[in-house]
Amino acid sequence: MDEGLLDSHAAMYRFLNLISTEPDICKVPICIDSSNFDVIETGLKVIQGKSLVNSISLKESEEDFICKAKLIKKYGAAVVVMAFDEKGQAVDVDSKVKICQRSYKILVDKIGFNPNDIIFDPNILTVATGIEEHNMYGMNFIEATKIIKATCSRARVSGGVSNFSFSFRGKDAMREAMHSVFLYHAIKAGMDMGIVNAGCLPVYDDIEPELLKLCEALLWNTDPDCTEKLLAYADQSTNQLRNSVVQDDWRTKSVEERLQYSLIKGIDAFIEEDTEAARSDSSRYLRPLNVIEGPLMSGMGVVGELFGAGKMFLPQVIKSARVMKKAVGYLIPFMEDERTSLMNKLEDAEPKREIYNGTIVLATVKGDVHDIGKNIVGVVLGCNNYKVIDLGVMCSSDKILQCALAEKADIIGLSGLITPSLDEMIHVAKEMERIGLQIPLLIGGATTSRTHTAVKIAPKYRNPVVHVVDASKSVVVCSSLLDRKIHDDFIEDLNEDYEIIREEHYENLKDRKYVTINEARKRSFKIDWGSRFRPGMKSTIFFFFCKCLKNCCFALNF
Secondary structure, three states: OOOOOOOHHHHHHHHHHHHOOOHHHHOOOEEEEOOOHHHHHHHHHHOOOOEEEEEEOOOOOHHHHHHHHHHHHHOOOEEEEEOEEOOEEOOOHHHHHHHHHHHHHHHHHHHOOOHHHEEEEOOOOOOOOOOHHHHHHHHHHHHHHHHHHHHOOOOEEOOEHHHHHHHHOOOHHHHHHHHHHHHHHHHHHOOOOOEOOHHHOOOHHHOOHHHHHHHHHHHHOOOOOHHHHHHHHHHHHHOOOOOOOOOOHHHHOOHHHHHHHHHHHOOOOOHHHHHHHHHHOOOOOOOHHHHHHHHHHHHHHHHHHHHHOOOOOHHHHHHHHHHHHHHHHHHHHHHHHHHHHHHHHHOOOOOOOOOOOOEEEEEEEOOOOOOHHHHHHHHHHHHOOOEEEEOOOOEOHHHHHHHHHHOOOOEEEEEOOOOHHHHHHHHHHHHHHHHOOOOOEEEEOOOOOHHHHHHHHHHHOOOOEEEOOOHHHHHHHHHHHHOHHHHHHHHHHHHHHHHHHHHHHHHHHHHOOOOOHHHHHHOOOOOOHHHHOOOOOOOOOOOOOOOOOOOOOOOOOO
16 A cells, blocks of 8 residues: 555455455455555454465564564564665575574564465566676576475465566566566475466467577576577567568668667667768757767657567667767767867866766665666666766765765766665755755656656755656656756756646545535435326326327327
8 A cells, every 4th residue: 555645544444344344355364565654554454354465574683574464464564675774675595594594583483473374475586688697597587486385384475476577568578478488497496385376377288389488488497599599489470471681771761760760679780880881970960969969869769668668678778878878988989079179279188087968876766776767767868968877875965965066967866766866866855955065866666756856845845856768768857857958948848747747646635535424425316296296186297209199198298
């Protein structure tokens, strides 16, 4: 029960009381979930029968873990324990096992928790993201599950299966096959339960042989080119009539169209050649920077639109970013020569330094250990000639602001996946206002929204606060914020949009005020049967459309 604009306590209390009145529902065990443990306790107080709490972890501290576990035990609930500790999220086999074993000993030995009521979630993480280290995540979960089941007697193992295939969102058939293959091996290893749409799981043996082979290779990381092959398979399955022979017709198009095609398709074979062709056209591009801001940025904008629509996957975005980096890398020497020439003319030469479009500090806020989205943003921005300073995860406001001041950052970007991150983002915005920073603040992550940013965060900081939907959109946003020519128009449009969002939000809140049950009964429609229908009363017939009445002896009034 989490949402930045929701009264979670009231919603949890009301919803659980409502479903408890339905006989077919109330007999089913209920899993209650919230990032705010006080909301979970509200649910535990009203829920009937055996329940399941999702979740607790050692992320904050062992003392906090024990306090929450004792409360859960007091209410007789089972518990999901995430593989997090004070150092962060467990990603390798060793850390997954150690955290779960440590949690098990605390729960069983110190608190007296029934081992049958303990469910471990050793973190199913996304593979095929384009980052090599992530390719082991599926195998790590399975190997860790074997050890956890062997060493933590009677405890269960669960996980969010859809995380495994998130890179291929929008390709449901492929994702379902990946889920089926993953579960086939994870269940063998001892996995007891999982969060997955069971009605959409294909039978393992019914999966198309080529796809099955690719899914197996992806899970066990046996083929370094597996991600590319899956992308090709996804493309082929979308359009079976596609010619398998690569056509080079696009090479006959304009240089702008060729650059855009290379970026969208992730083709780097011709990128330097086409970039030089654009740079050499001085009638259209006076400076190398104009090539970046023109056709290259335009191509990345299309990539962002396609990714947002689910028509491109994470690995493809990474490929596009790398092509962009190669193009920018080709142009940098020309930009440096241009700068040196200008300084010589002004007789104001200074030590040579890197030329960047801007300096951006990225951080996952305090209390949050998720960083895949932030990492992708960093790669994309870096490939677009921005100096990116990545502070990592669990970053306090002091750390973020000190770094921004020390590095003379042009923009701060905050990321968060869980709901508590929203409160921390508000805190960072307040601190930026308090110390008088004058730079834009970017907000991104799965838990964020344009409405929450407009209503809760933007009012706390007088400078631009921009919600960024995805990684590739960040390039366009940063460019708009740092380009003096379009900066004012961009901010004006943003503020107008936010004002509309706030008005609609507060207007909707008014509609949520309900009258009491007694008042509603007073307002109910009442029919005066005595005055309208009395014995012997003449009736008047009213009707619409055409009717044919024959041999009738009563009068009609229209």
